Amino acid sequence: xxxxxxxxxxxxxxxxxxxxxxxxxxxxxxxxxxxxxxxxxxxxxxxxxxxxxxxxxxxxxxxxxxxxxxxxxxxxxxxxxxxxxxxxxxxxxxxxxxxxxxxxxxxxxxxxxxxxxxxxxxxxxxxxxxxxxxxxxxxxxxxxxxxxxxxxxxxxxxxxxxxxxxxxxxxxxxxxxxxxxxxxxxxxxxxxxxxxxxxxxxxxxxxxxxxxxxxxxxxxxxxxxxxxxxxxxxxxxxxxxxxxxxxxxxxxxxxxxxxxxxxxxxxxxxxxxxxxxxxxxxxxxxxxxxxxxxxxxxxxxxxxxxxxxxxxxxxxxxxxxxxxxxxxxxxxxxxxxxxxxxxxxxxxxxxxxxxxxxxxxxxxxxxxxxxxx
Amino acid sequence: xxxxxxxxxxxxxxxxxxxxxxxxxxxxxxxxxxxxxxxxxxxxxxxxxxxxxxxxxxxxxxxxxxxxxxxxx
Numbered sequence: 001x002x003x004x005x006x007x008x009x010x011x012x013x014x015x016x017x018x019x020x021x022x023x024x025x026x027x028x029x030x031x032x033x034x035x036x037x038x039x040x041x042x043x044x045x046x047x048x049x050x051x052x053x054x055x056x057x058x059x060x061x062x063x064x065x066x067x068x069x070x071x072x073x074x075x076x077x078x079x080x081x082x083x084x085x086x087x088x089x090x091x092x093x094x095x096x097x098x099x100x101x102x103x104x105x106x107x108x109x110x111x112x113x114x115x116x117x118x119x120x121x122x123x124x125x126x127x128x129x130x131x132x133x134x135x136x137x138x139x140x141x142x143x144x145x146x147x148x149x150x151x152x153x154x155x156x157x158x159x160x161x162x163x164x165x166x167x168x169x170x171x172x173x174x175x176x177x178x179x180x181x182x183x184x185x186x187x188x189x190x191x192x193x194x195x196x197x198x199x200x201x202x203x204x205x206x207x208x209x210x211x212x213x214x215x216x217x218x219x220x221x222x223x224x225x226x227x228x229x230x231x232x233x234x235x236x237x238x239x240x241x242x243x244x245x246x247x248x249x250x251x252x253x254x255x256x257x258x259x260x261x262x263x264x265x266x267x268x269x270x271x272x273x274x275x276x277x278x279x280x281x282x283x284x285x286x287x288x289x290x291x292x293x294x295x296x297x298x299x300x301x302x303x304x305x306x307x308x309x310x311x312x313x314x315x316x317x318x319x320x321x322x323x324x325x326x327x328x329x330x331x332x333x334x335x336x337x338x339x340x341x342x343x344x345x346x347x348x349x350x351x352x353x354x355x356x357x358x359x360x361x362x363x364x365x366x367x368x369x370x371x372x373x
Numbered sequence: 374x375x376x377x378x379x380x381x382x383x384x385x386x387x388x389x390x391x392x393x394x395x396x397x398x399x400x401x402x403x404x405x406x407x408x409x410x411x412x413x414x415x416x417x418x419x420x421x422x423x424x425x426x427x428x429x430x431x432x433x434x435x436x437x438x439x440x441x442x443x444x445x446x
Contacts (some may be wrong), residue, residue, distance in 0.1 A: 195421060
């Protein structure tokens with residue numbers, strides 16, 4: 001893994017990118033992990049004159065609708081044992097977050113894996129366990145495997161709240177609605193590991209846009225951006241795989257088969273983008289017994305976001321975090337008003353920590369000792 | 374969320390692999406990467422291996438880039 005963090009390589013790539021740039025081109029990066037790495041390593045700032053890297057809806061926690069958050073909080077408030085990925089804990093719902101429910105005695109647990117929730121359900125038959133299934137195509141196959149395991153174990157006390165979302169339909173929606181005024185895309189390396197390069201080739205074929213699938217080390221990202229700008233300079237339109245050590249043409253067939261065996265596409269509501277057809281995952285009929293919404297009669301209802309919160313606009317790449325009046329004033333990592341500041345992969349959190357122009361890394365809590373990066 | 378770490382497989386028992394994570398070991402499910410062998414690096418996400426890392430592919434892309442850079446000098 002050595003070369004991908006090599007400072008010399010990074011410096012050479014930055015040099016080349018600056019040499020090639022005629023004027024800044026806008027590229028959208030659609031992966032929360034990319035957002036953070038690009039900010040934390042200083043790549044965003046370093047490339048400013050050559051390439052404008054705009055964050056898109058790539059953070060699954062951030063794009064979870066307010067209605068879904070409220071429904072999840074409702075489940076946690078009913079004495080159920082709710083397992084969630086860590087980032088969801090502090091997302092503010094209309095009245096409460098999972099964290100505030102936990103503080104009042106709710107049984108909310110952190111899951112590293114959906115398998116944790118299944119194991120808990122198996123060992124505690126008296127508890128009703130719900131797993132909050134948030135995440136893109138990277139995560140859904142694992143949830144499907146956990147569901148299979150729950151069924152094989154004959155568990156009657158395990159359900160999931162399905163909130164998975166699919167990346168390709170979101171990209172199509174952004175482009176069809178002309179939301180994303182970008183000349184190309186940096187594509188998520190681990191979603192692509194599951195779905196394959198071919199699932200993203202529509203960007204070139206149907207929209208005439210170049211795109212590069214990128215890994216997550218600094219050199220990975222710079223190499224992908226370099227290849228993208230090269231394509232733009234030559235008028236080349238293709239979706240190239242710059243992360244071949246993980247991404248194959250067809251992705252991971254077993255992972256996709258697992259996902260599609262439990263789930264089917266459904267319309268879904270994305271924070272910031274609203275309803276997108278066939279962009280979510282619903283449990284298939286034969287898995288409906290494992291749907292927490294059916295078992296507990298809970299569903300997502302339209303819910304307004306906090307006054308002044310512009311997470312939605314940030315997620316569409318319409319504005320940068322500092323354009324939100326709440327940013328860094330009312331809304332900070334310690335007191336988040338919306339998911340983009342809560343999530344470790346949210347654009348607002350990344351900008352708060354790494355893009356505030358004074359060269360200081362405020363660390364993961366945003367309030368650590370300020371010091372030069 | 375898309376955080377997936379490349380980790381080396383130390384041992385395999387059925388669908389469970391013991392992986393090395395910075396000196397500590399951890400168990401993960403490798404049912405999605407049946408071709409994985411002891412000694413391979415796999416990408417782990419939320420407790421599941423989602424891909425075996427292909428170092429050969431990595432080396433090739435690197436060489437291609439290094440040639441391109443050298444040609445510019």
